[in-house]
Amino acid sequence: MAHDNTSHLVEQLADVLLQHGWMLATAESCTGGMIAARCTDLSGSSQWLERGFVSYSNEAKYEMLGVDPALIAQHGAVSAEVAQAMALGALRHSQAQVSLAVTGVAGPTGGSKDKPVGTVWFAWALPSDTGPTLGAETAWVKTECLHFNGDRAAVREATLQHALSNLLHWLRQH
Template sequence: MVNDYDDLVAKLADLLLARKLMLATAESCTGGLIAGACTDLAGSSGWLERGFVTYSNEAKSEMLGVDAALIAAHGAVSEAVARAMAEGAVAHSRAQVSVAVTGVAGPTGGSADKPVGTVWFGWSVGGEVRTERRRFDGDRAAVRAATVHHALQNLVDLLQR
């Protein structure tokens, strides 16, 4: 997968600017790549409020308010944690929209229930949170690139509704 997100980011920028909305990202397995893709576009300060890189479980709790008991019960790579991350990104920022990702990029760290390439997404738009689980093939770079693309594409799709 080519990790050229320029068109997606431009669409996202137009949608957010037209609605006077700000975006916050909450990233684990992508380590800030979604925010990085957004800031590749000049003028992104007009619609990107902040990005949280919450790679550790402690960071998810401290920066986004994800309950440690939730992580303990479901694991960091779970629907519950992706939802809490998306909600926390809005609650701990001045943004009205968020995207959150938590997954297993590999090449290690997978399990039978959560194989390498498993990613949970959370999107908060207009106070409504949507979640989705995907599994991407490829090496670490491919999984992370596919995650960024999917996160941005679905955010555009949700904002176009």
């Protein structure tokens, strides 16, 4: 059932991105590329999905997306600051105008008192209305933290669903 819902979300997302002529880049940590994979389940996704970054390690977040290691040291990889830096980094290191980023603790290990298993930070970056050029410097960014229940698979699936549905929401509002 969840996969059917995802297919519907991806179809709607594709329509909105195509209407604007925008490309999407994903920056994924806890989902390990699931979001990009679900997007590519739709035939013709190369018209609106530019690329996906799987930046699972802190080093990958720095090397692939340009996330400042000081941000990770200060706030942790699972934080608003890092999610935002991942989303902006995905724009800087791609030809996309829209990005989404996810970083979280899928479990069953890795949780802490401050960031228990199921904690996920999201970031969505869209073109800003403030300037004619697109790119990371002129992006509008929204971040959000949610806590999901369930096992690793449930947390990752909920993350994927929320990332796509909110991206669709923000694109329709934009």
